[in-house]
Amino acid sequence: MDNYRVIKKIGEGTFSQVTKVQSLKDGKHYACKTMKQPIPSLEQAHNLREVQAMKRLSLHPNILQLHEVIFDQDTRTLSLICELMEMNIYELIRGRQYPLPENKVKIYMYQLCKALDHMHSNGIFHRDVKPENILIKRDVLKLADFGSSRSVYCKPPHTEYISTRWYRAPECLLTDGHYSLKMDMWSAGCVFFEILSLNPLFPGTNEVNQVSKIHEVLGTPDSTVLQKFKQSRVMAFDFVPRKGCGLSRLIPHCSAPSLSLLYQMLAYDPDERISPRTALQHTCFRDLRLAERRALGLHRTFGVVEESSSSATPGSVQQFWCSTRQGRRQQLKHVAEPLSRHVLPRYPVELPKLTVGVNTPKVPYPVSSLPAFSVPHQGLLPAITSKKCHSRPLKPREEPHCSALKSFYMPPLERKEN
Numbered sequence: 001m002d003n004y005r006v007i008k009k010i011g012e013g014t015f016s017q018v019t020k021v022q023s024l025k026d027g028k029h030y031a032c033k034t035m036k037q038p039i040p041s042l043e044q045a046h047n048l049r050e051v052q053a054m055k056r057l058s059l060h061p062n063i064l065q066l067h068e069v070i071f072d073q074d075t076r077t078l079s080l081i082c083e084l085m086e087m088n089i090y091e092l093i094r095g096r097q098y099p100l101p102e103n104k105v106k107i108y109m110y111q112l113c114k115a116l117d118h119m120h121s122n123g124i125f126h127r128d129v130k131p132e133n134i135l136i137k138r139d140v141l142k143l144a145d146f147g148s149s150r151s152v153y154c155k156p157p158h159t160e161y162i163s164t165r166w167y168r169a170p171e172c173l174l175t176d177g178h179y180s181l182k183m184d185m186w187s188a189g190c191v192f193f194e195i196l197s198l199n200p201l202f203p204g205t206n207e208v209n210q211v212s213k214i215h216e217v218l219g220t221p222d223s224t225v226l227q228k229f230k231q232s233r234v235m236a237f238d239f240v241p242r243k244g245c246g247l248s249r250l251i252p253h254c255s256a257p258s259l260s261l262l263y264q265m266l267a268y269d270p271d272e273r274i275s276p277r278t279a280l281q282h283t284c285f286r287d288l289r290l291a292e293r294r295a296l297g298l299h300r301t302f303g304v305v306e307e308s309s310s311s312a313t314p315g316s317v318q319q320f321w322c323s324t325r326q327g328r329r330q331q332l333k334h335v336a337e338p339l340s341r342h343v344l345p346r347y348p349v350e351l352p353k354l355t356v357g358v359n360t361p362k363v364p365y366p367v368s369s370l371p372a373f374s375v376p377h378q379g380l381l382p383a384i385t386s387k388k389c390h391s392r393p394l395k396p397r398e399e400p401h402c403s404a405l406k407s408f409y410m411p412p413l414e415r416k417e418n
């Protein structure tokens, strides 16, 4: 950490502490995520899911960028130097009296769907989408905290407890680990509701109550769905049929298109649940898509790059927001961003290993030369290599911090309950 000056603490999770630091090399500010648990060996530092996932997914405008990895051999401490964001979504809505304008919420959700589409199409699902793991900076949204992520090619049942209870999908609650990437969309739906209403949608106090909270709003599912779940559940369950109160009563101010998308994200049956890619095509985002195309056209025609976006890649979120500001000045209505997807290979081969020098405490991380982004898909994507994934008993977040590092052990990540 010799090349960084610590400025202040900006966040704390179960597994890490996050500080704002300044690079003594380039003078820029970064976020430094230091793992609380020492990493036992160099090999395990190599194989941390969080690092591997960030390497594979980086260079997308809605994924938190990893700048450098620092492994201190003496203390066995791992620090991830990431781009600095302003706040997380929980901090954005906490204490607010009035909801955010729906258009703004949609801009966030559009970007979140882009992040999830990018993850899923690169063979990874997040498994802990929640407001605290979604960071924003000047209306640009970035998905963060990939410590729970998993390869979509890992065959269920998954033996780890995952996802924070309030955002946990029915298939995670009701089956013995038979869940897949669609669980992220359920969580994203819960976040969508929470930003719209400023309240968590299903604030269950335990797993049974969590299921009950879902049924209170959405009703009990069809017997066919339950039958599907029962096939992958050792324990029997039966629910007295119940009609839910519905979402519209809880968010009366919400427009019909947003409500329609929300219902599709919260489909009880994961097979019926909307994918991020299809969600991006939903009517709800029509204005954003149009504006995106318009701005992209502008970029192609005039090579629009404003002064403050000189470092932005063409079509990036950052550039979009600059052109949006310009658009406002021109009094254009409904201008939105050109969140164009980076042209990346869909299924890169094996995740690259970090080059961590044994004797050098600091290891530069050359993002631009990642093989994951230059090698085209040659076959099935192998699972993300993580050393061990021991299942652990449920351990609520209100209990003292788990001693194990998330990337090796997967305890539940219960959210602070207000």
Ligand SMILES: Nc1ncnc2c1ncn2[C@@H]1O[C@H](COP(=O)(O)OP(=O)(O)OP(=O)(O)O)[C@@H](O)[C@H]1O
Binding pocket: 010, 011, 012, 013, 014, 015, 016, 017, 018, 031, 033, 064, 082, 083, 084, 085, 086, 087, 088, 132, 133, 135, 144, 145, 147, 406, 413
């Ligand atoms: N790049 C960043 N810029 C600004 N703040 C950040 C950044 N990364 C993390 N934070 C803040 O620190 C908090 C904790 O970070 P993070 O979720 O990555 O840690 P964690 O230990 O994995 O947490 P969890 O308990 O969810 O597993 C975030 O909720 C956020 O508020």
